[in-house]
Amino acid sequence: MDERSEPTPATGEPFAGGGPADSATEAFVAHRNLLFTVAYEMLGSAADAEDVLQETWLRWMRVDLEQVHDHRAYLVRITTRRSLDRLRSVKRRREEYVGSWLPEPLLTAPDVAEDAELAESVSMALMLVLETLAPTERAVFVLREVFDVGYEEIAAAVGKSPVAVRQIAHRARRHVDARRPREVVSPGVARAALDSFRRAFETGDLQGLLDVLAPEVVLISDGGGVKQAAPRPIVGAGKVARFIVGGLGKAQVGLTGEATVVNGSPALVVRVNGGIDGVIAAGVEGGLITGLYYVRNPHKLTRIASETPLVLH
Template sequence: MDSHRTFAEHRPLLFTIAYEITGTAADAEDVLQESYLKWSAVDPDGIDNPRAYLATIVTRQSLNALRSARRRREDYVGPWLPEPVATLPDVADDAVLADSLSFAMLVVLESLSPDQRAAFILREVFDFPYEEIAGATGKTPAAVRQLVHRAKEHVARRTPRYDVDARDRKDVTDRFIAAAMGGDVQALMDVLAPGAVLLSDGGGKVSAARRPVVGAENIARFLLGLAGKPLPDMRVEPAFLNAMPAIVISSGGRADLAVVIEADGGHVTGLYLVRNPDKLGAVASVRHLGR
């Protein structure tokens, strides 16, 4: 067995596991580098199930990264949002994967304990057996079942469930972008759901709302305030981030703002604005994800 080729074949799966556990592409890439070094030190011909073995290595490294990051995030300025990643549109064809990558889901996963998060992701997204999850997390299978059960209850209470046709989502997104760029308050309010919520992440490094902006009128005025402050050499481009429609605003050839758009039927229900420059490195190149 060629260890390098085996790792490369499983890389989309391994990156996705690491990203969904850590919430950042940068940490996920670090996890994969460390995991590859560990994988290179073993005899692959002695491994019966490379997928499970590699997932175990990546899960353990991801948990270490997440626990370290948790301490840093306690002092984070304003809302903490995941690092958006550029994905291919066909990722949305896998409903389970697309749902797990959504900002709404990743924000909820932040409120789980690291062990709950890892167990939930490995079971509900990647369908690993409880015994393999136990080996990856250092728990018993019975303890893993409890972790997954509690995580599912937590996620179900806090995550909205939408069944939106791709064409309807694109129509809503196009209307939203046109209204925002055109400075039309009424058009923005028409496309925004009355209870829509906007979260903005600047990390204390750039200007951003430090509290959620709630309601169509408040969000419309907030967005038009941003639109009224054009950046030099500004470009607005459609994107597909985390299996969701989005726009990326660049200035001077560098991404300045990523806006991930959550829609339900004919309205935008959630907006996630990422401005922290440390979190915009993964919006330019597409990541290959998989289960």
Template structure:
């Protein structure tokens, strides 16, 4: 919903305070009540940070989430937290985003969602249809982290480190897009880099700035294969790879130190299940 660990923690803290002030005996469906509270707090937060996002220096990327390997086994969950999908969700208004996430990712009914967002069930159906059509028109091809995708990343990194331009070009899709997020605090491309030749040139230029003290670690972030660039024990660059049919279609590089703050924690995400309830 929020694309930021810190923001999510703030919402959960506020929601917990509201829950702790309620007598549980008076709540017939605790899970439904909590979903409603958290959803509304998230909506309020999204509306409040809109101006902050518009003033962001350079391209904004969601905060990378270090996901447990098993997340990649759930295709719907893995795609829902992928960098590409998070960027698509940013183009929805807050209510559309909440409806899409609750219905298409977590499986809540339109009636349940209506109570959470303060709309009628008919209106929620319309919002869900509009949001789904918007997402489907913009979603990118996606393959979760796996042994096959990691082999592609390994070939890419080896070619980039050794300066093998042709090998590097071969592993990139013709319409590949590279997006960097430095937040105006570190050096990063201010605009997306598109096309195989431009991306290859950009990557080779970036790797020339690394030092002998930099080591590369493989990991899973947002359900995607990723590479961590660690210098002197500090994570200073993280790249998540979007791969389709054996070629890299997207690179998402996060350098903003504020967004790397939570990058060590592993999130064992779970869509979970819930008993139907009647609001």
């Protein structure tokens, strides 16, 4: 394969070349961030989303653009189909995953947090809810509820009739609404709660943790069998606080939490003696933390050094 045909736009890197592929390349690059966001919301994995973009690019380069009236819609269709194929294959892999599975955290720009719709759609809490949907339900929900794609287009993307897609969308929406957080809080409120948590976390202050944790708070930690983590979710403020103080807090010297923005929400990069130990994202309602999502699996921490652009349009 020569340099000009190398599919570098799928990686987001510059593409140098000329000739008939230029218009296809320009269209792909123009919509790349959108396509990544679609794939990531369907898969919960940046690595898998990047693979889907590579497959989308290769398929796109074989398309006769004179027959395509809407480049964006066609690219979203290819991305959705490739994401569905991959989602079905990774379901088995996730069933064999060691311990709890969490989405791969992404360092995002502060303006993502200001876009309430986008921030909620990529939040750890909602991404975990999406994991409970069947692959086609997830695709339909993401395309319809997050990206506002029309039923006809979704039908073409998932291989169903528009009538069936409407039914699937209704079922998926009802399923998600019953499980999604009841309250969307401002970044400022979330940051304040997480700051209180950080201070107690760093000092091993049990009472400080109890003061900021909701009574039925849930902690999920993901070590992927590579780093130690709770094998199952821990429920209840007392149990969560004792787990943090006993297992993560005072037992570790040099433990710090660095404020950051992950998946559009305030989060902490946890360091032990300067080295990255993991990322903690939090769900907040009523000023209290209702969910803690601690990703320690080092294979999932490659996207916290530089921002990943996410868009809805």
